[in-house]
Amino acid sequence: MTSGPQDAALRARARQVIPNGMYGHESTRLLPASFPQFFGRAEGAHLWDVDGNRYLDLMCAYGPNLLGYRDHRVEAAAAAQAALGDAMTGPSAVMVELAEALVSMVGHADWAMFCKNGTDATTMAMTVARAQTGRRRVLVASRSYHGAAPWCTPVPAGVVPEERAFITTYAYNDTAGLEAAVAAAGDDLAAVFATPFKHDSFEDQALPDPAYAQRARQLCDETGAMLVIDDVRAGFRLARDSSWSLVGVEPDLSAWGKCIANGHPISALLGSDRCRKGAGAVYVTGSFWFAAVPMAAAIETLRILRESDYLEHTVALGEQLRSGLAAAAAAHGFSVRQTGPVQMPQVLFDGDPDLRVGFAWAAAMVERGVYVHPWHNMFLCAAMTAEDIEAAVAAAGDAFAQVRASLPGLEPHPLIPHVLAGH
Numbered sequence: 001m002t003s004g005p006q007d008a009a010l011r012a013r014a015r016q017v018i019p020n021g022m023y024g025h026e027s028t029r030l031l032p033a034s035f036p037q038f039f040g041r042a043e044g045a046h047l048w049d050v051d052g053n054r055y056l057d058l059m060c061a062y063g064p065n066l067l068g069y070r071d072h073r074v075e076a077a078a079a080a081q082a083a084l085g086d087a088m089t090g091p092s093a094v095m096v097e098l099a100e101a102l103v104s105m106v107g108h109a110d111w112a113m114f115c116k117n118g119t120d121a122t123t124m125a126m127t128v129a130r131a132q133t134g135r136r137r138v139l140v141a142s143r144s145y146h147g148a149a150p151w152c153t154p155v156p157a158g159v160v161p162e163e164r165a166f167i168t169t170y171a172y173n174d175t176a177g178l179e180a181a182v183a184a185a186g187d188d189l190a191a192v193f194a195t196p197f198k199h200d201s202f203e204d205q206a207l208p209d210p211a212y213a214q215r216a217r218q219l220c221d222e223t224g225a226m227l228v229i230d231d232v233r234a235g236f237r238l239a240r241d242s243s244w245s246l247v248g249v250e251p252d253l254s255a256w257g258k259c260i261a262n263g264h265p266i267s268a269l270l271g272s273d274r275c276r277k278g279a280g281a282v283y284v285t286g287s288f289w290f291a292a293v294p295m296a297a298a299i300e301t302l303r304i305l306r307e308s309d310y311l312e313h314t315v316a317l318g319e320q321l322r323s324g325l326a327a328a329a330a331a332h333g334f335s336v337r338q339t340g341p342v343q344m345p346q347v348l349f350d351g352d353p354d355l356r357v358g359f360a361w362a363a364a365m366v367e368r369g370v371y372v373h374p375w376h377n378m379f380l381c382a383a384m385t386a387e388d389i390e391a392a393v394a395a396a397g398d399a400f401a402q403v404r405a406s407l408p409g410l411e412p413h414p415l416i417p418h419v420l421a422g423h
């Protein structure tokens with residue numbers, strides 16, 4: 001099965017005017033051939049491709065959708081602000097209100113700065129940490145995604161080694177390895193970066209070992225380095241506070257983005273008074289960073305997060321999905337590894353080194369109107385219902401049966417084995 005006629009026509013036009021027809025994480029280049037590239041609309045837990053096919057969307061725009069697409073409360077707040085002004089010569093009062101809301105919710109935060117993308121926030125965290133400490137070296141967990149700037153993009157094309165001259169990697173959850181990397185940095189250590197849990201593509205996710213998280217805090221205290229949590233993906237999906245509040249660790253800086261305005265373009269860097277001086281010293285800005293509409297959307301999103309059971313609801317749905325998928329897989333003789341928090345699931349198949357089984361299953365799910373991903377963590381949103389998950393599990397059973405029947409004839413994806421080899 002291939003994607004529909006409208007999608008195919010758009011792909012052909014895109015190849016003429018967009019390099020490779022698409023770029024970045026939303027390119028379908030590394031997905032099954034039948035996945036649609038272009039979408040027409042989205043509402044609640046569902047999206048429709050340009051050919052009109054409807055999907056229960058277990059990717060949630062790769063993170064920005066937390067409450068449901070076009071949540072009417074958030075959209076009303078955005079529309080009310082849009083009637084007043086968005087990008088103006090100076091910021092609106094909503095900027096102060098949003099900073100107050102975030103500082104009140106996130107335990108470690110004494111101040112907030114706003115930008116557009118997660119990459120802006122993580123890059124700013126690095127700059128602020130260096131300005132605060134007067135040091136250069138930054139430790140990041142190998143393979144952890146922190147964005148697409150030269151210092152952190154996972155693909156080396158166009159990047160010169162000098163742009164990463166002071167970046168050192170350590171293995172996530174490896175306390176001894178982190179200690180060794182901190183020791184090697186000596187008196188030049190500006191920051192230690194960590195994601196809230198290990199949510200790297202193509203592999204099983206892992207929750208943080210509390211001993212590792214607590215040791216990272218201690219090492220930063222001992223050396224005067226800044227601890228940075230990259231909460232761009234997981235922020236507010238695990239807690240109504242910084243994600244490492246769950247392991248009792250407060251960072252000095254945290255980067256936020258994706259869902260904080262339920263799809264409106266805004267990201268944030270939050271920090272403690274420990275690095276307020278560095279934050280005040282750097283020059284960081286952007287034409288759209290002060291736009292008021294996404295800030296109004298964020299204020300309303302945060303209000304809903306504080307006042308609703310969105311978190312408990314997505315966890316309950318995640319548990320339903322996890323147990324349902326496990327049973328459906330077992331019934332058809334498959335063993336799947338479901339890792340990470342249930343509301344941000346990664347699903348990989350045992351005995352599937354080049355992901356051909358996972359790709360076939362994902363394609364069979366999309367064919368049945370459930371948009372899943374074969375190698376990236378997925379996301380649940382608060383607009384999903386127990387009936388949606390029940391339908392997804394039923395589709396999964398049929399998809400497992402279809403894959404079981406076609407197993408001997410499965411071919412690997414043309415690019416994935418090369419991607420995995422370089423991984």
Ligand SMILES: *Cc1c(COP(=O)(O)O)cnc(C)c1O
Nearest residue numbers: 117118119145146147230232233
């Ligand atoms: C998505 C992501 C980023 C980058 O955010 P963008 O908005 O895509 O620039 C950074 N860190 C993590 C953990 C992410 O998931």
